Amino acid sequence: MAKKSKQVFGGASGIRGVDLAEVERLLEFMQKHGLEEFEYETSSVHIRLKKASNQSSAPVQLISSSEVSGPAPTSSAESAARSSAAGTTSDLHLIKSPIVGTFYAAPSPGADPFVARGGRVDVGQVLCIIEAMKLMNEIESDVAGEIVEIYPENGSPVEYGQPLFGIRPQGKK
Amino acid sequence: MFRKILVANRGEIALRVLSACKELDIRTVAVYSEADRHALHVRFADEAICIGPPRSSESYLNIPQVISAAEVANVDGIHPGYGFLSENANFAEVCEASHITFIGPSPELIRMMGEKDRARIEMGAAGLPIIPGSDGVVPDEAAAKKVAAEIGLPLMIKAAEGGGGRGMRVVRTKRELVPAFQTARTEAEQAFGSPHVYMEKLIERPRHIEFQVLGDRQGNVIHLGERECSLQRRHQKVLEESPSMALDAATRERIGCQVVQALRKVRYSNAGTVEFLRDDSGQLYFIEMNARVQVEHPVTEMVTQVDIVKAQIRVAAGERLEDAVGSFQPRGHAIECRINAEDPDTFVPSPGRITAFRVPGGPGIRVDTAAYADAVIPPYYDSLIAKLVAHGRDRSEAIARMHGALDGFVVEGIKTTIPLHKRILAEPDFIAGKFDTHFLERLAPVEAK
Numbered sequence: 021m022a023k024k025s026k027q028v029f030g031g032a033s034g035i036r037g038v039d040l041a042e043v044e045r046l047l048e049f050m051q052k053h054g055l056e057e058f059e060y061e062t063s064s065v066h067i068r069l070k071k072a073s074n075q076s077s078a079p080v081q082l083i084s085s086s087e088v089s090g091p092a093p094t095s096s097a098e099s100a101a102r103s104s105a106a107g108t109t110s111d112l113h114l115i116k117s118p119i120v121g122t123f124y125a126a127p128s129p130g131a132d133p134f135v136a137r138g139g140r141v142d143v144g145q146v147l148c149i150i151e152a153m154k155l156m157n158e159i160e161s162d163v164a165g166e167i168v169e170i171y172p173e174n175g176s177p178v179e180y181g182q183p184l185f186g187i188r189p190q191g192k193k
Numbered sequence: 194m195f196r197k198i199l200v201a202n203r204g205e206i207a208l209r210v211l212s213a214c215k216e217l218d219i220r221t222v223a224v225y226s227e228a229d230r231h232a233l234h235v236r237f238a239d240e241a242i243c244i245g246p247p248r249s250s251e252s253y254l255n256i257p258q259v260i261s262a263a264e265v266a267n268v269d270g271i272h273p274g275y276g277f278l279s280e281n282a283n284f285a286e287v288c289e290a291s292h293i294t295f296i297g298p299s300p301e302l303i304r305m306m307g308e309k310d311r312a313r314i315e316m317g318a319a320g321l322p323i324i325p326g327s328d329g330v331v332p333d334e335a336a337a338k339k340v341a342a343e344i345g346l347p348l349m350i351k352a353a354e355g356g357g358g359r360g361m362r363v364v365r366t367k368r369e370l371v372p373a374f375q376t377a378r379t380e381a382e383q384a385f386g387s388p389h390v391y392m393e394k395l396i397e398r399p400r401h402i403e404f405q406v407l408g409d410r411q412g413n414v415i416h417l418g419e420r421e422c423s424l425q426r427r428h429q430k431v432l433e434e435s436p437s438m439a440l441d442a443a444t445r446e447r448i449g450c451q452v453v454q455a456l457r458k459v460r461y462s463n464a465g466t467v468e469f470l471r472d473d474s475g476q477l478y479f480i481e482m483n484a485r486v487q488v489e490h491p492v493t494e495m496v497t498q499v500d501i502v503k504a505q506i507r508v509a510a511g512e513r514l515e516d517a518v519g520s521f522q523p524r525g526h527a528i529e530c531r532i533n534a535e536d537p538d539t540f541v542p543s544p545g546r547i548t549a550f551r552v553p554g555g556p557g558i559r560v561d562t563a564a565y566a567d568a569v570i571p572p573y574y575d576s577l578i579a580k581l582v583a584h585g586r587d588r589s590e591a592i593a594r595m596h597g598a599l600d601g602f603v604v605e606g607i608k609t610t611i612p613l614h615k616r617i618l619a620e621p622d623f624i625a626g627k628f629d630t631h632f633l634e635r636l637a638p639v640e641a642k
Contacts, residue, residue, distance in 0.1 A: 045541045060542055061249060061573055120244050120261040152261040153291070177265035179243040180258065181227060 043067065112186035113163050120179050121152035123172040133174075139167050140190070147185055150178060165189040194510045195219045195270040195294070199263045200234065202274030203253060204563045205580060206488075207234035210272045213502040222266040224259060226252035228571040233563045240266055247573045253277045256284050263293050270509065272296040272502075276575070279485040280307055296509040298408075298463045298484045305459070306484040310353040310391035316467075316479050319455035324470070324478040326393035337374045340392045341367070347395040350377040354385035356481055358428020363395060393480075398629040399470040400439050401425065402477065404452045405493045407501070407518060408462040409508040416449045417493050417501070418523050420466075424617065426540070426633045431610070432617060433489040434528040435496050438588070438626030439471055448477055464490075464505045488531065488580070491561055495527035495584040526591045527584040530599065530614040532562075533576040537613040544572035548606035553598040557584040557591070560602075570607055578609065588626070592618055 046069060050058050059068045117123075125133040125148055135147050146158045147167075169186030172178050199222040200210045207223060211234060214221045223238030228247035235241040242262040245252030252258065254277055263271055271288055273279035273295070282303040288295040297303070306312045310329050317323040327340045330353055341348060341364070350373055352360030362377045364370050374390070382388040401422045408414040421437035422430045436445070452467050464486045469477040490501045499521050507517035534543045550566040562579035564570065570578060583598055585591035599615050617623055620636065 042539075042541065045539060049541060059248075059572060061575070120242055120258050120265055122265060153257055153264065177242075179262070179265075180245045180252075181243050 043069070111188060112168055113165065113189050114183045115147060115159065115161060115185040115187065117150060117159070117178045117180060117182045117184055119150055119152050119157060121150040121157065121177070123174065123176055123178045123184065124149040124151060124156075125170070125174040135167050135170075135185075137167055137170060141165065141167060141187065159184065161185075161187065163187055163189045195506065197222060197266065197268040198270040198272055198296070198506070199224065199259075199266060199268040199293075200238070200272050200274065201253070201259050202272075202277055202279075203229055203232060203234055203574065205561045205577065206274040206276075206486075207232075208237065208563050209502055209561055210274060211237055213500065213506060214272075216500075216503060217506060219270075219506070222262070222268055224253070224262050226573070228573050231568070233565065233568075242266060247571060249277070249573065256281075256287055259284075260287055260291055260293075263288075264291065268293060270294045270296055270506070272506070273485065275485050275488055280483070282307060294509055296463065296505055298461060298465065302459065302461055303484045306465070306482040307356070308353055309351060309356050309481050310389065312482055313391070313393075313479065315459060316455055316482065319458045320451055321455050321467075321479040322451075322477060324393040324396065324480065327391045329391060330389045331374070331392055334371050334374060337370060337392065341370055344392070344394045347397070349393050349395045350374055350390050351393060352377070352381035352385050352387075353389035353391055354387045355381065357483075358425070360384055361428075396470050396472045396478070398631060399423075399472060400437070400629050401430075401468065402437050402440065402471050403466045403468040403487075404449060405487075405490065405501070406452060406456055406461065406465050406467060407504055407508065407514060408456060408460075408465070409514040409517065410462050410511060411513055412457060412460055413514045414453050414456045414461055415514055415518065416452050417497050417499055417521070418449075419445060420489055420492050422489065423628050423630050424623075424632055425630050430489065430531065431633060432528065432530050432614065433492050434526065434588075434591070435492045436523070436526065439475075444475070444477070463508055464501055488577070489529050491559060491580060491582045492527045492529045495557075495559060495582055496523050496525060497521045498524070525584055525586045526588040527582055528588075528591045528595050529580055529582045530595065531577055531610075532579040532581055532602070532604075532614070533610045534570045534578045534607050535576050535610055536608045537610045540610075542572065542576050543608035544570045544576075545607045546570075547604060549603055550605075551601070551603035552579075553581070553601035555594070555597070557594050558582070558598050559584070564604075578604075578607075581614075592624065 057070045135141055141161045142164045145161050147161050148159050149156045150159055165187040167185060168188050171183050197220040198214050200207045211221050221238040223234045223241040224244045225235045226245050226247050244258040244262050245255055271293055278284040280303055282300040285295040285300040285303055305315060313323050314329055325344045331337050331340060347365045350362045360381050362373050364373045377390050378388040381390055402419050404419050405417040406414060418435055419437050420433050420435045422433045424432040466483045466487050468480050470480050471477050494501055499518055504517045536543060546569045547564055547566055550564060552560045559582040560579055564578045581598055583591050583595035585594050596618055599611055602611055622628055
């Protein structure tokens with residue numbers, strides 16, 4: 021066990037702060053549970069192990085994906101979007117916010133909105149602006165299709181992952 | 194007083210800050226990653242904002258996202274907790290620039306204490322005893338040899354931007370010095386972005402003793418006594434207690450005064466912890482300072498009855514220490530066991546769903562935790578799931594209460610280090626108060642299955 025203290029100072033292993041014996045145990049753990057990918061982070065170390073696999077499978081989530089319907093966080097914008105998102109049909113492609121900020125439907129106050137319900141959009145077309153820390157971030161569509169739903173109110177706060185638009189994917193304009 | 198505070202953290206410390214805010218009638222905002230959607234801090238805050246995917250770097254460490262959330266929620270204060278952005282001077286500056294009060298010391302002080310070689314020099318100049326070592330960063334091999342000749346072997350080469358037990362190398366022979374110096378610089382650059390290293394004499398069998406301090410904006414500083422944190426595994430604290438069995442009243446008084454005077458000189462404000470190593474002869478040496486609230490703060494809270502987190506908020510709001518803290522009298526002895534979601538023998542992390550969770554109670558028992566039955570411990574963050582603290586009139590009573598509490602703490606579905614703590618508490622050397630930072634290494638390892 022004396023070896024352990026040497027590895028603390030990054031000696032034999034050559035990888036600072038990482039105990040290779042521990043990494044081996046993590047690999048066994050992955051093997052045992054049939055995991056493709058494993059990520060572990062503390063304040064002092066960040067390990068990510070990914071199996072080279074022949075199938076292009078998505079990384080197995082270690083977190084159960086069954087979203088239990090517990091009391092939702094009380095962000096009014098979010099719950100409004102959630103309840104309308106719950107009512108969407110499954111063929112809608114959701115554009116979700118990649119950042120926290122304020123949702124603006126138009127390029128400037130008083131201007132026409134970028135898009136409207138029923139309108140057609142192309143890949144790369146600007147759908148809205150999300151303002152974060154005084155910077156205006158243009159959010160582009162990643163599909164072509166018809167705008168079916170616009171979820172947030174103009175000027176309301178949005179969070180990461182919050183649905184912004186529901187688009188029915190269709191061919192190009 | 195603050196109107197609304199955003200807690201830029203997760204887990205038990207986020208809950209801790211939320212409860213302090215609630216007591217002060219301050220509205221709270223939680224931020225969370227997608228992995229924490231069902232976390233308690235999200236549930237118990239008045240408002241909650243999702244700021245990113247599970248990875249810390251894309252969520253809890255993502256300054257633009259955190260600041261954006263603070264602006265969108267219109268808060269006037271941010272509490273960073275510990276870890277994450279709590280010692281990020283840049284983050285503190287961005288808060289200031291956004292007209293949001295960062296609940297912690299100033300960016301300049303965070304920076305000073307974050308540059309470990311500089312903190313050592315400043316605190317030395319301010320009157321604290323420091324370990325014999327280099328005068329700041331060691332620039333090259335020739336300088337390294339010179340320092341080694343002055344301070345003798347064995348010695349430690351430490352990353353200037355390191356800290357918290359990271360980026361340190363031991364040198365025991367002259368032959369090792371130059372290669373270790375070169376490797377240390379490379380490692381420091383890769384890990385912390387700067388190759389700067391400094392050197393210190395190595396203290397064998399040290400005890401780790403730290404002083405809790407609080408400062409206000411008016412230049413007043415007090416200390417709330419010390420904690421002994423010698424029980425560590427790979428420089429991560431496992432068990433802490435207060436007071437330390439290794440300090441007599443005179444030493445406590447003397448070092449406490451020196452600490453307060455040194456911090457007054459640099460105008461330290463808000464919470465912090467000044468860390469020392471104690472050698473065999475009883476001499477204490479300053480090693481580093483953490484400019485934030487610490488994981489083990491409950492130990493001091495139980496002994497002094499001072500609410501450190503509330504005090505942080507109050508001094509950040511401009512209150513003087515005498516109002517934010519008031520008078521206090523240390524009473525009794527407290528021990529904290531850090532309970533991690535890890536195998537108690539191999540320390541392999543054990544994330545997953547908790548199927549049963551029963552927390553102990555009774556006189557003198559405090560549990561700080563964000564875990565609950567049916568919770569999923571995500572694999573993305575650190576493995577601390579609960580802090581179990583026992584207070585008694587004296588150390589024996591604290592130990593006895595901790596025994597009972599550990600026995601009564603039921604966690605199923607994941608592995609925890611509860612069995613390790615039971616072993617520690619049964620060790621004669623622990624009970625006798627005879628230990629140093631190598632205690633856990635020496636604790637007879639249990640054969641892994």
